Each structure stands twice: as C-alpha cells, then as structure tokens.
Amino acid sequence: MSEPRLRAKELDAADGLAAQRAEFLLDEGGGGSGGEAVYLDGNSLGALPAAVPGRVEDVVRRQWGELRIRSWTEEGWWTAPERIGDRIAPLVGAAAGQIVVGDSTSVNVFKAVVGAVRLARSADTAAGAAGPARDEIVVDATTFPTDGYIAESAARMTGCTLRPVPPSGIPDALGDRTAAVLLNHVDYRTGRLHDLPALTAAVHAAGAYVVWDLCHSAGALPVGLDEHGVDLAVGCTYKYLNGGPGAPAYLYVRAELQDRFDSPLPGWNSHAEPFGMRPEYAPAPGALRGRVGTPDILSMLALEAALDVWDGGVTIEAVRAKSLALTDFFLECVEAYVPEGRVECLTPGPHGERGSQIALRCPDAGDVMKRLIERGVVGDFRHPDVLRFGFTPLYVGFADVERAARVLAEVLAEVLAEPGT
Structure with a gap:
C-alpha cells in the first residue's frame, strides 16, 4: 500500500x-x-442527510395531508423562518433573533444591499452630516455573477453608482460617498477566504455598511458575524448546510440595526399585523422584517431536518x-x-x-x-x-x-x- x-x-x-x-x-x-x-x-x-426523507414524508402525508391548514399553528409552520434561522445562527456566529430564513440568496442580496444603502443615508441624516450624499455601492469585482447583477440593479434603484473593486483594494476604495459594500466571504472560483474582520472594520471606518455573502463559508468555517460587528449577511443553505436543491436562503440583520432596517420588499409576512390586512405597511419588529411572502414550507422543513446533523x-x-x-x-x-x-x-x-x-x-x-x-x-x-x-x-x-x-x-x-x- x-x-x-x-x-x-x-x-x-x-x-x-x-x-x-x-x-x-x-x-x-x-x-x-x-x-x-x-x-x-x-x-x-x-x-x-439521512433524517430528511422521513421528515419530508411526515410533512407531506400527515402535516399537509391530514392536518392541512392546522399545521400553520399546530406544527409551527408560521414560525419556521425565524425558528430555523436561530438554528443556523450558531454556525455563523450570531445570537438568536437576527436571522430569518426564506426566499433565494439573490432576493436576500437585493434586500440587504438596498437596506444597507438606506441605513447609511438615514445614519447620515440623523447625524446631520454636511458632506456629499452617499451615492456609491462597492461590490467585490470577483463576486459570483448574480451578486453583481443584483448590486447593479440595487444601484439603479437607489440612484447610486456601482463600483466593482477586488477585495484587496476595498480599504483604499472607500470614502465619504460609499453607502454599501457587498463582499463574498469565500471566492467561489478559487476558494480564497477573504478577511472578514479587517474588511468589515474598513467599511465601518468609512461610515458605510457591509453585506457579506456567506454561501461558501457557512457550515464550513467560523464566521463570527456578531463578534466582528457585521451589519448584514446572506447565504444559501444547500451547500455546506445540506438543505437540498433550492433550499431557502437566509438574511442576517444585526440586532442594533433591526429597528432601522427598511426592506425594499415589504410583504404581508413582514407586516406588524400580517392578518390585519391593512392597506398601510407597518414593519414587524426584529428579524421578521426580512420576511416577504408565504414561507416555502416543504423545502424549509427539509432544511430544518438537515440541520439535525449539527446536533450532539x-x-x-x-x-x-x-x-x-x-x-x-x-x-x-x-x-x-x-x-x-x-x-x-x-x-x-x-x-x-x-x-x-x-x-x-x-x-x-x-x-x-x-x-x-x-x-x-x-x-x-x-x-x-x-x-x-x-x-x-x-x-x-x-x-x-x-x-x-x-x-x-x-x-x-x-x-x-x-x-x-
């Protein structure tokens, strides 16, 4: 041998x-x-994961097939997005109450980047800043293509200029016009791990807000979202979290920012009174602001079962x-x-x-x-x-x-x- x-x-x-x-x-x-x-x-x-097939069968045959609409309350369907978010939280270094599961990574990137721009501008307004308006979004020039597409659309929506910059050049590229920075924790092509603590600190020093894409790091290595003061983060769950094809993604909003997080996709699921059916939108408190529409229950509960491998x-x-x-x-x-x-x-x-x-x-x-x-x-x-x-x-x-x-x-x-x- x-x-x-x-x-x-x-x-x-x-x-x-x-x-x-x-x-x-x-x-x-x-x-x-x-x-x-x-x-x-x-x-x-x-x-x-071995636990998933049996759990999905139970969801389909018993919860949907027998209990039907009662499962929204009796089986906890309604609270699944934040409940499962709390199970992901320790894997990315976050306390409970800051992650909501739902939608795709792309949709969550859009929420986070537009939300970051709005946070930056509202912070400047509250501080009475006299400098130029924050009208620039910086994006990792080596990013996964979809992140770039979403950032470009977010820039158009917010009246910003999009500026692609390699991660190594981020600190020198930031200034008083920078509103938001979108970065990948791990480069999807090369596997390079970028310096999340240092880059986050550099963004904050410029008065901007950072969004991290954790698709290639969550479940594979420590992230430390809370420890390093990350503002917003997104990630998929079908890679190292083994949630299955098309499994829902997640959105992290740091607790201190949640009352100011203004999602560009307000939906009935993120309303303070979702069953009030009011014509005026009032955001729910906490991470629930990241919800939009009805949760994808089948794929979401498959993900919940997949996370059992982290128990013990x-x-x-x-x-x-x-x-x-x-x-x-x-x-x-x-x-x-x-x-x-x-x-x-x-x-x-x-x-x-x-x-x-x-x-x-x-x-x-x-x-x-x-x-x-x-x-x-x-x-x-x-x-x-x-x-x-x-x-x-x-x-x-x-x-x-x-x-x-x-x-x-x-x-x-x-x-x-x-x-x-």
Whole structure:
C-alpha cells in the first residue's frame, strides 16, 4: 500500500468527526469502474442527510395531508423562518433573533444591499452630516455573477453608482460617498477566504455598511458575524448546510440595526399585523422584517431536518480543523501523484486565506472532470479551465481524498497520452 493510502488510514482512524458520515445517505458503491464514490461537490450541493426523507414524508402525508391548514399553528409552520434561522445562527456566529430564513440568496442580496444603502443615508441624516450624499455601492469585482447583477440593479434603484473593486483594494476604495459594500466571504472560483474582520472594520471606518455573502463559508468555517460587528449577511443553505436543491436562503440583520432596517420588499409576512390586512405597511419588529411572502414550507422543513446533523455537540471549530486537514492532505496527495506542472493550484496555501475547497487549473479541465465523474470522483468544472473540489468535513474522509487525487492523476495521464494532446 502506498504511503498516501497508509497516511489516509491513520488520519481516518484519528478523525473525531468520522461518525458523522453515518448521518448522510451516500452512494458508497457508486464509484463506477474505480470503486467507491467520492463526493467532492458539496460546495455546489450538499449530500442528503439521512433524517430528511422521513421528515419530508411526515410533512407531506400527515402535516399537509391530514392536518392541512392546522399545521400553520399546530406544527409551527408560521414560525419556521425565524425558528430555523436561530438554528443556523450558531454556525455563523450570531445570537438568536437576527436571522430569518426564506426566499433565494439573490432576493436576500437585493434586500440587504438596498437596506444597507438606506441605513447609511438615514445614519447620515440623523447625524446631520454636511458632506456629499452617499451615492456609491462597492461590490467585490470577483463576486459570483448574480451578486453583481443584483448590486447593479440595487444601484439603479437607489440612484447610486456601482463600483466593482477586488477585495484587496476595498480599504483604499472607500470614502465619504460609499453607502454599501457587498463582499463574498469565500471566492467561489478559487476558494480564497477573504478577511472578514479587517474588511468589515474598513467599511465601518468609512461610515458605510457591509453585506457579506456567506454561501461558501457557512457550515464550513467560523464566521463570527456578531463578534466582528457585521451589519448584514446572506447565504444559501444547500451547500455546506445540506438543505437540498433550492433550499431557502437566509438574511442576517444585526440586532442594533433591526429597528432601522427598511426592506425594499415589504410583504404581508413582514407586516406588524400580517392578518390585519391593512392597506398601510407597518414593519414587524426584529428579524421578521426580512420576511416577504408565504414561507416555502416543504423545502424549509427539509432544511430544518438537515440541520439535525449539527446536533450532539458538533462544533464549527471542529469542522474547520478537519476542513483544513482534508484540503492539506489533498494537496499533499496531488503533489505525490500528479506530475509537476500538470495542474496549477489557485487556492491559497495559508490556512487563513483558504475556504473549504481546492481549485486546480489545467487546460483540459472540462474533459478531465467528465472522466473523473465517470470514475466516481465527483467535483465540478468552472469555465474555462478550473477543477473545483469541495470538502464537506461531516461526510468526507481522508481515504476519499487520497482516492480522488489518485484517480485525478490517472485521468490526467490518460488525457496527456492521447493523440493530439
């Protein structure tokens, strides 16, 4: 047995989170011609937690099928958005009462960015600021495209100019015209982890408000929203939180800002008297202001069941430690198996700059990933030349990592040996 395989066995034997793997339904024998399946695409869609199918069946057959409308009160459907938000809160370093679950990430980005602009302007008005109006939204120039689209629309709606800036240039780009800054915690292409504490402090020093997109960090590493004074944050729940395809996203509004948060999407669900059916809008107190319309109960309660995997003492700190160990070991295995120069790692080496994925560049990445998937090693491809491998510590083991690197080396050798390559 090769040295990396022996090392994988040792690491798996010492893994304090190894038992969590049983909490998921994994295709252990679905690896095609190469053995067991290795699922390294949890940064796109998390695996299915074992508790979800039975819970969803109960929601459909009993709660909807038998209790019907009584379930809004008897089964807690009405309070699900804030109840589930409170379960997510510890995973992102937030106290209860600051997160509401519902809508998509894109919709929540829109609420948060427009809300941040309004917060900045209302703060200046309250302080009697004599300087120029805050009319600029700064956005991470490397952001996921949708965030950029939403920020541009929010800028039009609020009469702001949109200014794309790389995260490293954010502190120097801020000024007295900056109203809101939208940033990704982890770069979706490269897995680079940006410095949330320092960037948040820089935004605040300029008198602006920050919105963080946590899609690629929540459930994989500590975030510290409360500790670092983050204003607003959004995130999806179908990646490292394993909520399922299309699972509802969430919106965080810091407690101190909730009474001034002015959502651009006021709906009956966020009204102070939702069943009063009044023509005039009056916002509900607290995080409830982030609600809009009727909650997506089926997907929301599937997410609630998925969050059970965090019960029983699993901490985000332990998950982060294993995430770093998995990504370190993957890079070691790639170095051991793949000829030098065949791939280029785009993910930073220092732990403080790395999320929970590894991005490798190679010229034939699309074909390589297709062949990897055929052999049961599932990652994903990002145009034009990036292989992405996501490491979800709750169900990925070190033997998975070793096998993925070994099969990658085999596929790369095949592709290189083919005529015309």
